[in-house]
Amino acid sequence: MAVSSPVQTSAPVLSGLDGPGKLRAVPVGDLPRLAGEVRAFLIEKVCAMGGHLGPNLGMVELTLALHRVFDSPRDALVFDTGHQAYVHKILTGRREGFGTLRQQGGLSGYPSRAESVHDLVENSHASTALSYADGLAKAYALSGQGDRAVVAVIGDGALTGGMAWEALNNIGAASGRPVVVVLNDNGRSYAPTTGALAAHLAALRQDGGMQACRNVFTDLGFTYFGPVDGHNVAEVEAVLRRARALGRPVMVHAITVKGKGYGPAEADEADCLHAVGSVDPATGAPHTPSGLSWTDVFGQTLAEIAAGQQDVVALTAAMLRPTGLHLMAQRFPGRVFDVGIAEQHAVTCAAGLAMGGFHPVVALYATFLNRAVDQVLMDVALHRLPVTFVADRAGITGPDGPSHHGMWDLALLSAVPGLRIAAPRDPARLRSLLKAACQVQDGPTALRIPKTTAGPDIEAVARIGGIDILYRSPHRPLDILLIPIGPLASAALEAAVLLEEQGLGVTVADPGWVLPVNPALPALVARHRLAVTIEDGIRTGGVGSAVAQACRDAHVTTPMLTLGLPRAFIPHGSRTTLLARAGLDGPGIARTVLDALTGHRPGHTAAGPTPTASGRAR
Structure with missing residues (x-):
């Protein structure tokens, strides 16, 4: 292709691209400038709107090469994890949408099937892309479409997950299926990648270009190309064309730099500005400094507990800093273990530590704890082991969307025999409940905390049978x-005032330990005309269901409402807005209660018999 004229070369390249087809027509000589324009666009938009900045700055040239070699959507491109797909979105016609990135009704921060035919997988749970790719390749072969390529782009952090190796084992065994795995190796997930695999990849990087060398990938049946410079579009493009032409499993090992081209990200050794809110593009500093978060309180408290309780150890799955464990790691580095993106292993490893006489605290995002429910059930609870689980980002998390909302944990964990679950309403209760959990020796415990700024402490006005009474008319x-779960106590207190203004007497009670149900709670329910549980998990099978069952078992006939999130995938948006839409803010709770008392029961929030004004169930 002829080199563009000086006039053409001086014109912006990105503004003329509305899809991968035009990208393939861009002269090779213009690709470095295009990469610079994409990088500048990312910095401008993500610094303004918030999102995953560091991972995408490292994906610019690699994504350009992918879309020049492969014909999406006919060729399948699957990103693992989806937070490195911003450049893919830009190149597939969604550049204008970045002004609404991660805003309610706007562009998703992850691949989205509803947005584009170029997005196959709406993934943010790591280590899944290779299994999708294996299934897609099998489907294309079975349907006579063997000429369609399947590409899985996976970060070195995601490759620490066991599911990825299950898929590699299957892909490599079937040498006739054309699956290209692009390993985006930047030496880190959130933080630097650790473990034997990280050491192996480092050795391959050091060998530099020994494409014929034997390594773990060749032993699994892959042709290995690499390491290649992931920031040289022409070099990556040439290797990808060779990989596609082979028509068999190929591993392309690309070396990239997280935060590439943005000084504040490259200088941020902690996480390379992995995910940001609205920040100053010149410095990377937040525009509005946030207050102390629930995660901060947890991290500080656990470090203090560990100082006085030598048997306390901690584990996480590639989330050392995001879960607050870095504070304990700084003081007691030998007692904190980051196992990589391997939640199942983290939980069963914790079981082993408990068998060995320690009290492990496993800190995971609530949405990722879902991945290890079998291990919680069969490896920890079955053996009645003293392991404490801390589910960070529980409930509605906000702009990361449906795969990140931590709304399933209460329903899933409620089925685990012997597991005691606490939901602190404020920082003081987080500290006291965590200390209590770390003292439990006869079985597992769990605490759930939200993704938001920790508010002021809410003191009880009385205490009945271990239940804090927060308000009494x-x-x-x-x-x-009103029985709020955890931080929804604030909304319940607001609702209590609104209901009192309608002439109703209201009690607000916080059980603290929410599962199993405190035996004193049914007796408290029996003293009222209507009981309402309020939780930011799914209504089906959560705390409300357990309280209702406990009341039935105790022959308490007081009508009950169960307020919570619908059994649905909730889109991205602000936590405040999404909770309000679910009727879980103060006015929403009050409105639902008044509707129930007058016989109008909103189906999306309330469950159970509807009381009349006299309190009898209809």
């Missing part, structure tokens, strides 16, 4: 009992 009948 003076000189009023016992009409309504």
